[in-house]
Amino acid sequence: MLRYVAGRLSWVLVILLAVCVFTYVIFFQLSPDPAVMICGKTCTPERIDTIRTSLGLDRPFLQQLGDFLRGIVAGRDYGSGANLVHCPAPCLGYSFQSGQSVWEMVLERLPVSVTVAVGAAVLWLLGGVTIGLLSGVKEGTWWDRSTMALALGGSSIPPYVLALALQYLLVVKWQVLPFPAAIPFGDDPVAWFQSYLMPWIVLAIGYACLYARMTRANVIDTLAENFMRTARAKGLGPVLILRRHALRPALTPIVTIFGMDFAGLLGGALITETVFGLNGVGKMASDAIAKNDQPVIMAVTLLAAFFVVIGNVVVDLLYTALDPRVRTTAS
Amino acid sequence: MATTTLHEAQPSLPSPPTGAAPPGGTARRVLRELRRDIGAVLSTAFLVLIVLMALFAPLIGTLAGHGPDTFDSAAVDKDLGGLPKGSLGGISGDHWLGVEPQNGRDILVRIAYGARISMLIAVSATLLTTVIGVVLGLLAGFYGRWVDQVISRLMDFLMAFPALIFMIAVLSALPAGNRPVLLVIVLSVFGWPYLARVVRGQTLTLTGREFVEAARASGAGSRALIFAEILPNLRSTIIVMTTLAVPGYIGTEAGLSFLGVGVTPPTASWGQMIANSVSWYQVDPMYFVIPGAFLFGTVLALTVVGDRLRHALDAGEAS
Amino acid sequence: MTESPAHRAGPDESADLLEVEGLTVTFPTTRGPVDVVRDNTFTLRNNETLGIVGESGSGKSMTALAVMGLLPRGARTSGSIRFRGTELLGRPDAELRRLRGNAMSMVFQDPLSSLNPYYTVGLQIAEVYRCHRGGSRRAARRMAIDALGRVGIPDPAERVDRYPHQFSGGQRQRIMIAMALICEPALLIADEPTTALDVTVQSQILELLAELKRQTGTGMLFITHDLAVIATIAQRVLVMRDGEQLEYADTERVFSAPRHPYTRMLLESIPRIDDELAAPGVVSPTARPARPTDPAPAQEEVR
DSSP states (O other), rough: HHHHHHHHHHHHHHHHHHHHHHHHHHHHHHHHOOOHHOOOOOOOOOHHHHHHHHHTSSSSSHHHHHHHHHHHOOEESSSSSGGEEEEEOOOOOBBBBTTTTTHHHHHHHHHHHHHHHHHHHHIIIIIHHHHHHHHHHHTTSSSHHHHHHHHHTTTSSSSHHHHHHHHHIOOOOOOOSSSOOOOOTTTOHHHHHHHHHHHHHHHHHHHHHHHHHHHHHHHHHHTTTTTHHHHHTTOOHHIIIIIIIIHHHHHHHHHHHHHHHHHHHHHHHHHHHHHHOOSHHHOOOOOOOOTHHHHHHHHHHHHHHHHHHHHOOOOHHHHHHHHHHHHHHHH | OHHHHHHHHHHHHHOOSSSOOOOOHHHHHHHHHHHHHHHHHHHHHHHHHHHHHHHTHHHHHHTTTTTOOOOGGGEEEEESSSEEESSSTTTOOSSSBBBBBTTTBBBBHHHHHHHHHHHHHHHHHHHHHHHHHHHHHHHHHOHHHHHHHHHHHHHHHHSSHHHHHHHHHHHHHHHHSSSHHHHHHHHHHHHHHHHHHHHHHHHHHHHHHHHHHHHHHHTHHHHHHHIIIIHHHHHHHHHHHHHHHHHHHHHHHHHHHHHHSSSSSSSHHHHHHHHHHHHGGOOHHHHHHHHHHHHHHHHHHHHHHHHHHHHHHHHHHHH | OOOOOOOOOOOOSSSSSSEEEEEEEEEEEEEEEEEEEEEEEEEEETTTTEEEEEOTTHHHHHHHHHHTTTTOTOOOEEEEETTTTTTTOOOOOHHHHHHBBEEEEEOOOOOOHSSSSSSSSSHHHHHHHHHHHHOOOOHHHHHHHHHHHHHTTTSHHHTTOOGGGOHHHHHHHHHHHHHHHHHOOOOEESSSSTTTOHHHHEEEEEHHHHHHHHOOEEEEEEEOOOOOHHHHHSSSEEETTTTTEEEEEHHHHHHOOOHHHHHHHHHHHHHOOOOSSSSSTTTTSSSOOOOOOOOOOGGGGOO
């Protein structure tokens, strides 16, 4: 078991390193010179050189990459002498736009993204899985057919179209909700809830529809299993059969997919945050992309990859806990 | 959210049909089954309409009397900040689906041109993905060992990548160049592992099956095995996964264009139209409703067709 | 065939264990309704083993499922199934449920897929007992350990907490049998219980079933496609094909003088081990099917 976990963790490091290198190469080599960007319009060649030196851009590529990686692990210093700036670990550099520490920016915005992700996840799990369970058990009924038709439709709506439609109807036309804004929970819980409600719904609908269809398919597969026939042959009641014998096999695969989807969202719901103007990591990413703020783009890419890879490992471990067949082969 | 709804939708949706080769006559049976399904028929009809619109976009422009970039100041009201004249976003005999606010460009014509670029990108990306996915999946599944190791690790890596953020970042960093081609490449690079993973798995099972072993024992070479024994058995899987990949790519392309890193003006695209409509949605909702409806309809129709196709193929294999 | 008097209600000690009369099972298909079992009539006496033989699709399993009330949704039944004198057809599922796993139980063909992979075998055995007899979790667990020991699972107190995939194929079928017998049913239906198993394990399981039957006096309906197996275990045989009953008689008679050409064909396909003892085309009912010496159950490796 320990060896297994160690193996998984080293795999995480390899993937993250690969993401790092890949992203670094693409951004720092292909896009316009960062020194020129920082310097702005009124700029002298000398100033560009100074910036280059202080950022370490005059050094060979591999060394730059090494500095960057070391910065994440151990922190690094920019410039020298009186201009020396120490960037403590994990150092992701400073925004070309605001000069703020990228790590601090991430920390500032992560709570918004987490709030968006958690709220949406609760909604889509409750909605999607419940509908899927009912439809699977009642396969072929009008309930099954109508919910599955809706689910097919719901998963086809582009989130930004849904966002605009909801915003138009709920905020502009019927005025049942205020314009979304990231209001801290402590300030006004009701306003907080109202402001996040639309982003949650928009984000949740696509997933809910997908999960409803997956859950239904799993339930139908499980009900066709031989052990379900055994359960009936044992004389167990229908409720016990569903609760004990069908639920766990049908939902275990959902848990793994949920882990991946949720991890993917922690890195920022880019479109939803942008459309609703929520100041999360996703919005930060799209702003940074618009202004070519490379350190921020790097950081967001890495962060998202980090969550996905960690999610992967957590899901694997979870799976060994949920499925006895995996448990014994892993240990 | 989009990052994942757009992208994760691809791996989770198609649970590919498993099993043996569809016997001859499958095509006819599947067609017959699809013809009986009202959803599939309506979806196909809608898709035919969209494809015709895309193919004959210039003709639609000529018939309507507006190019995709013809400004029509007579159709908008300068005093109201450029809102379309008339109700419902300026729908009239002259502009069947209304006009854009401010510049008065004809929405129908722009939708037709948008369908063109959308279809072009999605279909090209699907073709490219299919080629890469099938080839690499086959190689990994058939040869195993280090070939499999290399390809599988590459797939793991690409699937762990935060694809949407990265696509956006790359597209914004790369020089403008030929946007549609860039989009096709970027979409394919991150799209192929989802097909390859399935192809690899099925190839692995097939390689162990008796008929492949028999063919191998009777002296068939690798090429003959792959093309005569394995590939035909992957046909229905590939058909279904490809059909379901197209709506995914249409959605992702529109999403990228919506975020301003996809198709760039002056080329018309649905995502871009919706992005432009964001600042107008309160006063001119039709501006986002129409491209939104077309985008939704196209994605839905393709998903329905793919879904029914899978059912029809699955049912054939079950019997 | 013995004709027994009709019983209207209540378990009747004098009645035969199971009386099936004119049983017809119909499935709706796209091409109209299809009878998978047509007008099947037979009787199983107390303590007796009746073998039902036929190819797949002959309706033998559907007959068994009809008795258990486990036919797939959409199936229609007509005729009569009386269990200890009580009519079962048309009774609500809630009533049948009280019988299933309790007074009548069933062992299926593929033990791995018939056990839920997510729960320990102990739980899966104990839940039958608790469902029908109640009692504490701990008592049921003790019963499960006992039952595992009775079917020859070594070290039952420890193995009770293992999962199905941790047992060998033969052991899994032993577990299924333990589960079926824990409430001491009057009727045990075994549907191809040895088909999915290795030949050596097959005979062990047959022996176990015969031994447990001797101990408990359970009546058994033994379904198989293999006439050779029937010879070793059943007193009477019912041969089915395409949903129809072809032959129904004492095992000895069927083996010595088969009436239906199909039965003769089945008999001829049995590999004969001692042509000296048996006339051509006939296997003595006392002759065991070919099998090597039984290894002790304990030698079955835990996977």
